[in-house]
Amino acid sequence: MDTLLDIENLWVKFPTRQGIFDAVRGVSFTLGRERLGIVGESGSGKSMTGRAILRLIRPPGIVEADHIKLDGVDLLQKSEKAMRDVRGERISMVMQDPKFSLNPVMTIGDQIIEAYRLHNTASKSEARAKALEMLEAVSIRNPERVMRAYPHEMSGGMGQRIMIAMMLIPNPEILIADEPTSALDVSVQRQVLDIMDKLVKERGMGLIFISHDLNLVADFCDRVLIMYAGRIVEVCDADKLHDAQHPYTRGLLNSLPRLNAPRDRLDVLKRDPAWSDAPSVSGRV
Amino acid sequence: MTMLHIDNLNVWFGSGRDRVDAVKGASFDVGAGESFGLVGESGSGKSTILRAITGLAPTWSGRIAVDERTIEKTRARAFYKQVQMVFQDPYASLHPRHSVDAVLGETLQLHGFKDIDARVVRLLDDVGLGQKFRFRYPHQLSGGQRQRVAIARALAPEPELLLLDEPTSALDVSVQAEILNLLADLRQEHGLTYLMVSHDLSVVGHMCDRLAVMKDGEIVEIMDVADLRVMKAAHPYSQHLLQASV
Numbered sequence: 001m002d003t004l005l006d007i008e009n010l011w012v013k014f015p016t017r018q019g020i021f022d023a024v025r026g027v028s029f030t031l032g033r034e035r036l037g038i039v040g041e042s043g044s045g046k047s048m049t050g051r052a053i054l055r056l057i058r059p060p061g062i063v064e065a066d067h068i069k070l071d072g073v074d075l076l077q078k079s080e081k082a083m084r085d086v087r088g089e090r091i092s093m094v095m096q097d098p099k100f101s102l103n104p105v106m107t108i109g110d111q112i113i114e115a116y117r118l119h120n121t122a123s124k125s126e127a128r129a130k131a132l133e134m135l136e137a138v139s140i141r142n143p144e145r146v147m148r149a150y151p152h153e154m155s156g157g158m159g160q161r162i163m164i165a166m167m168l169i170p171n172p173e174i175l176i177a178d179e180p181t182s183a184l185d186v187s188v189q190r191q192v193l194d195i196m197d198k199l200v201k202e203r204g205m206g207l208i209f210i211s212h213d214l215n216l217v218a219d220f221c222d223r224v225l226i227m228y229a230g231r232i233v234e235v236c237d238a239d240k241l242h243d244a245q246h247p248y249t250r251g252l253l254n255s256l257p258r259l260n261a262p263r264d265r266l267d268v269l270k271r272d273p274a275w276s277d278a279p280s281v282s283g284r285v
Numbered sequence: 286m287t288m289l290h291i292d293n294l295n296v297w298f299g300s301g302r303d304r305v306d307a308v309k310g311a312s313f314d315v316g317a318g319e320s321f322g323l324v325g326e327s328g329s330g331k332s333t334i335l336r337a338i339t340g341l342a343p344t345w346s347g348r349i350a351v352d353e354r355t356i357e358k359t360r361a362r363a364f365y366k367q368v369q370m371v372f373q374d375p376y377a378s379l380h381p382r383h384s385v386d387a388v389l390g391e392t393l394q395l396h397g398f399k400d401i402d403a404r405v406v407r408l409l410d411d412v413g414l415g416q417k418f419r420f421r422y423p424h425q426l427s428g429g430q431r432q433r434v435a436i437a438r439a440l441a442p443e444p445e446l447l448l449l450d451e452p453t454s455a456l457d458v459s460v461q462a463e464i465l466n467l468l469a470d471l472r473q474e475h476g477l478t479y480l481m482v483s484h485d486l487s488v489v490g491h492m493c494d495r496l497a498v499m500k501d502g503e504i505v506e507i508m509d510v511a512d513l514r515v516m517k518a519a520h521p522y523s524q525h526l527l528q529a530s531v
Contacts, residue, residue, distance in 0.1 A: 041457040042428075156327065185326040185484060186529040212457060255462035257491035259514055265469070266462035266491070 003285070004174055004206040005031040005053070005091075008066040012048045012230075015060050023048045025230035029283025031174065035200060035207045036283075037221035037238060039214055041252075045230040046210045050176045053208075054091055055083055070174075089119045092172040096179040098159025102151040109147030112166050119170040134165040138195050157188035161195065168199055175200070176208045181216070193220055214252055218242060225283045226252075229276035235283045248275050287353065288446055288478040289315040289338070294347035296330070296337045307333040308345075309502040317352075317445075320472065320479040322489035322510075324526070325499035331482045332373075333502075335448045338480075339370050351446060366396060369439035373451040375431035379423040385409070385434050386419045389441055396442040408437040411474075413467060429460035433467065440471070449481040453488065465492060486530045490514060498523040 012024035024045040029036075038046045052063045055075065068075045070090060078086065087093075095101040103111055112131040116122065122130070128147075135143035138161040151159060160180060167175060177196065181189040197220070200207045211217050217224055218241040226234040226249050234246040244250060251269040296308040308330040315321040323331040336342040338349055340360050349356040351368055372378040379388060389408055393401045409415055412433040423431055432452060439447060452468070453461040465488065472479060483489050489496050490513050498506045498520065506520040518524045 041459060186486075187326065187525065190529055214458070252458055255459045257462075257465065257487045259487045259490045262491070262514065265466050268463050268466065269459035 006069040010065040013062040037217035037224040040227035044227040091174040092167040093176040231280040288317040290350040292348040322493035322496035329499040330502040369444040370448040392441040
């Protein structure tokens with residue numbers, strides 16, 4: 001499998017009054033043309049890892065790594081200007097909540113057209129045709145009407161699909177999806193995942209799928225990194241997630257209520273300080 | 286004995302052209318000591334039913350009776366002693382500049398209790414927080430701890446019926462397990478009745494005895510949790526929902 005992204009020893013640090021807080025602590029992994037899941041609780045550093053790849057962490061936050069290589073080129077060496085050509089065009093990111101990520105005072109059509117024309121030289125009518133095509137690809141009925149609408153006129157599921165359309169229109173090599181479905185209902189969740197799955201397969205993209213939902217990741221991804229306190233504690237194939245060995249992963253799995261296995265009490269995670277002290281497991285292939 | 290009786294409840298917002306019927310002709314009963322779930326997609330009206338019961342959605346028609354007493358449009362103070370609500374987002378439902386002590390103390394005072402000091406201590410113990418959290422502010426608490434404070438506040442007037450609006454959906458799964466265990470314990474200790482809204486069928490399956498499936502403001506099916514476990518749903522929409530969540 002060819003490697004798209006190669007990350008070695010990534011740290012994300014934030015200086016605070018109490019000293020430096022390490023949000024991500026020495027994480028290494030590679031991404032091929034696959035669906036890579038990153039799971040963990042809130043505060044485990046999974047979103048920070050995604051943002052650090054795109055260098056979206058602003059000062060005073062500090063990103064350090066031996067390298068973050070995209071096709072062999074280190075992103076950390078690039079200037080801020082050169083980074084702008086990477087964002088969107090080569091690596092794109094879908095955020096959690098469409099309500100806060102779409103521009104509220106711009107029609108959806110204008111936003112998608114802008115995303116396309118920023119990365120491609122195309123006439124307005126070409127870009128418009130492309131935007132309509134993309135909206136159809138994410139299963140939006142009546143795309144003509146949606147193009148004219150503003151974000152507040154859309155439901156959560158539609159907003160998220162629009163975000164995905166906008167992120168995919170420059171045809172990136174890597175898509176980072178940060179909890180793309182956690183604001184959605186279960187039935188809509190499926191649809192959005194199917195769309196992402198189809199696009200990833202058809203275009204041969206690499207996908208980093210950040211989520212706190214273990215069952216979803218086990219179902220949807222190829223490989224999973226489990227993060228705890230800024231480190232990777234376990235790496236496994238997604239279909240073997242339910243046989244995971246690390247006590248933290250087991251604890252998370254056992255704390256979920258299950259429809260087919262009723263229990264009087266749910267297991268509560270007992271945290272072991274050794275988990276956060278143990279060195280990070282490498283997610284390299 | 287019926288703790289909550291809802292008959293042909295309609296809730297709407299706006300008027301004329303902009304009128305939205307959020308709940309249409311909902312009817313169900315919740316027995317004393319029972320735990321009843323409401324499931325459905327967002328916008329199906331499940332939270333609106335809870336809001337209509339507590340008086341947060343003033344435009345409703347039909348009959349709501351708590352403990353066999355019909356609820357009037359203006360609710361007596363006695364109503365709030367009997368019915369309390371826990372909201373979805375513990376980050377939004379606590380006043381950021383009131384300490385835990387102030388939140389609980391104010392609630393107790395409003396309900397006319399005299400031994401406030403002793404009750405605050407007992408409430409904090411009940412929800413597993415303990416003394417050291419008494420003078421903290423919400424920003425000094427984690428999401429799970431905040432939700433415990435919100436539950437303590439709801440328990441303060443010693444209610445019989447607790448309305449739970451997605452009490453764990455903003456929390457991590459490990460914290461969710463703690464809160465669900467706490468709610469199960471409290472129900473047993475205090476003999477509470479729960480009406481719980483959730484979009485997570487496995488959470489409802491864990492917590493409730495019966496549930497109603499809602500779609501577009503209507504209750505399409507009322508079923509036992511036993512039927513839910515074996516995926517035996519009568520209505521096609523409930524079947525669809527079950528399949529999507531497994």
